[in-house]
Amino acid sequence: xxxxxxxxxxxxxxxxxxxxxxxxxxxxxxxxxxxxxxxxxxxxxxxxxxxxxxxxxxxxxxxxxxxxxxxxxxxxxxxxxxxxxxxxxxxxxxxxxxxxxxxxxxxxxxxxxxxxxxxxxxxxxxxxxxxxxxxxxxxxxxxxxxxxxxxxxxxxxxxxxxxxxxxxxxxxxxxxxxxx
Amino acid sequence: xxxxxxxxxxxxxxxxxxxxxxxxxxxxxxxxxxxxxxxxxxxxxxxxxxxxxxxxxxxxxxxxxxxxxxxxxxxxxxxxxxxxxxxxxxxxxxxxxxxxxxxxxxxxxxxxxxxxxxxxxxxxxxxxxxxxxxxxxxxxxxxxxxxxxxxxxxxxxxxxxxxxxxxxxxxxxxxxxxxx
Numbered sequence: 100x101x102x103x104x105x106x107x108x109x110x111x112x113x114x115x116x117x118x119x120x121x122x123x124x125x126x127x128x129x130x131x132x133x134x135x136x137x138x139x140x141x142x143x144x145x146x147x148x149x150x151x152x153x154x155x156x157x158x159x160x161x162x163x164x165x166x167x168x169x170x171x172x173x174x175x176x177x178x179x180x181x182x183x184x185x186x187x188x189x190x191x192x193x194x195x196x197x198x199x200x201x202x203x204x205x206x207x208x209x210x211x212x213x214x215x216x217x218x219x220x221x222x223x224x225x226x227x228x229x230x231x232x233x234x235x236x237x238x239x240x241x242x243x244x245x246x247x248x249x250x251x252x253x254x255x256x257x258x259x260x261x262x263x264x265x266x267x268x269x270x271x272x273x274x275x276x277x278x279x
Numbered sequence: 280x281x282x283x284x285x286x287x288x289x290x291x292x293x294x295x296x297x298x299x300x301x302x303x304x305x306x307x308x309x310x311x312x313x314x315x316x317x318x319x320x321x322x323x324x325x326x327x328x329x330x331x332x333x334x335x336x337x338x339x340x341x342x343x344x345x346x347x348x349x350x351x352x353x354x355x356x357x358x359x360x361x362x363x364x365x366x367x368x369x370x371x372x373x374x375x376x377x378x379x380x381x382x383x384x385x386x387x388x389x390x391x392x393x394x395x396x397x398x399x400x401x402x403x404x405x406x407x408x409x410x411x412x413x414x415x416x417x418x419x420x421x422x423x424x425x426x427x428x429x430x431x432x433x434x435x436x437x438x439x440x441x442x443x444x445x446x447x448x449x450x451x452x453x454x455x456x457x458x459x
Contacts, residue, residue, distance in 0.1 A: 103367035103405030124368075132371050134351075136316055137361040140344070144368045164320070171314075181317040183363040187283035188304075188324045191312050225283030 101128060106144060108152035117149050118264035125268065129275035138276045139165045139245070140183040142268070146249065147185035155253070161227055162186035162250035166193060166200055168243060170279060179204055182245060190224045198222035203233035204243045209262055213255045230256035234265040236273050244278040281308060286324060288332035297329050298444035305448065309455035318456045319345045319425070320363040322448070326429065327365035335433070341407055342366035342430035346373060346380055348423060350459060359384055362425060370404045378402035383413035384423045391442055393435045410436035414445040416453050424458040 105124050108117050128141050143164045150160035164184020169192060172178035177195040196205040198221050203210045210233045215221045218231075228250040236245040247265055251257065285304055288297050308321050323344045330340035344364020349372060352358035357375040376385040378401050383390045390413045395401045398411075408430040416425040427445055431437065 101368060101370050101404070103369065103407065106367035128368075128371070134349075134360055134371075136347070136363070137371050140361050140363050141368050141371070144364070144366065148367065167316070169314075180314055181320050183316070183320050184324070185365050186324065187286035187328065188281060188308075188321050189283070190281050191308070191314075191317050191321070224281070227283065 101141070106148045108149050110152060112152070114153055114157065114260050115264070117153060118260070118267075121145050121149050122264070122267060122271065125271060126275075129271075133275065133277045135167070135245075135276040135278055136183060138272065139167075142272065143183045143185050146247075150249070156230075156251055156256040159252045159256060160249055161252050162189065162225065162248070164189070165245050165247060166204075167245040167279065168204075177204070179246065184248075186250070187225055190222060193222065199231050199233050200246055200248055203235050203246050207235050207237055207243055209234045209266060211257055211259075211262055213257075225250065227252050229254045232257040232261050232265060234262070234269045236269045238273050238278060241278065244273065281321070286328045288329055290332060292332070294333055294337065294440050295444070297333060298440070298447075301325050301329050302444070302447060302451065305451060306455075309451075313455065313457045315347070315425075315456040315458055316363060318452065319347075322452065323363045323365050326427075330429070336410075336431055336436040339432045339436060340429055341432050342369065342405065342428065344369070345425050345427060346384075347425040347459065348384075357384070359426065364428075366430070367405055370402060373402065379411050379413050380426055380428055383415050383426050387415050387417055387423055389414045389442055389446060391437055391439075393437075405430065407432050409434045412437040412441050412445060414442070414449045416449045418453045418458060421458065424453065 146163040150157045165182035166179035167182045169178040169180035179193045230251045234247040326343040330337045345362035346359035347362045349358040349360035359373045392411045410431045414427040
């Protein structure tokens with residue numbers, strides 16, 4: 100049975116080691132469970148607790164979660180809608196192309212943003228957020244089904260290690276969950 | 280636009296006042312949005328931050344979120360599946376009738392449990408949890424569509440005020456979201 104202890108990251112792990120533990124745990128969680136809400140809810144919790152087990156700037160993460168493709172949006176005006184997350188209340192919908200999340204969805208590429216104030220059209224859901232990384236979850240034949248979104252209260256909160264491992268996580272989630 | 284500031288509960292609110300603010304905010308969030316994942320994700324965040332704005336035992340809440348009816352479960356063996364939440368990783372599925380959550384779903388009644396160790400068949404997803412309140416979300420003609428589940432690390436974490444306001448929240452969510 101899944102247990103809260105799975106959320107414990109030993110305090111002396113390096114960031115790559117902590118991400119590897121997270122990937123192993125997500126793989127375990129998705130073994131017999133393809134429900135996307137269930138899987139993204141537990142993955143949000145693991146991401147949140149991973150960052151808060153690491154030193155700054157990772158420990159300054161103030162939002163970790165997902166937006167998913169909104170199937171009620173017109174095909175010509177696709178939109179993301181809020182999925183499971185940990186952190187403060189967030190924007191409910193985001194148009195493809197708008198802000199960091201919308202750009203990752205529209206371009207199907209990771210957005211690693213050291214200073215959100217300098218990102219054209221940035222959506223300030225929380226003025227405390229200073230840097231952000233957004234990774235698209237892409238399913239072959241369906242396109243972008245969701246995005247992983249992580250915010251940090253300091254500039255330069257994320258680096259190539261975050262990009263590498265969050266892209267691995269996105270690839271795994273794309274295959275291991277049934278998407279709406 | 281929805282903003283993270285909505286998550287701020289002034290520090291001197293009484294518990295009924297804080298719950299009333301939450302109900303007003305959830306009503307605002309659901310005004311133009313009936314997507315259940317989006318609404319439960321933001322409501323989990325509001326619940327978490329409400330409890331942590333109040334003195335102990337409310338501030339000892341360690342899990343706040345939802346389980347929903349699992350439509351892949353056989354009608355004769357109905358099951359709940361993990362929905363949006365804030366806190367540590369949680370059990371993925373819970374059979375109707377099992378533990379505090381399963382009992383609330385099967386009996387369609389709120390379970391206010393001062394000491395989970397004394398609850399027959401309690402599921403120890405997190406051994407840190409000592410008390411729990413679970414409120415069913417019931418839609419006319421559909422039955423239980425979800426449950427609200429709040430855990431606390433001390434005994435007697437919840438009282439009649441929690442029951443009263445969480446039941447109001449359940450009634451509102453039942454009507455204001457489109458359920459799977």
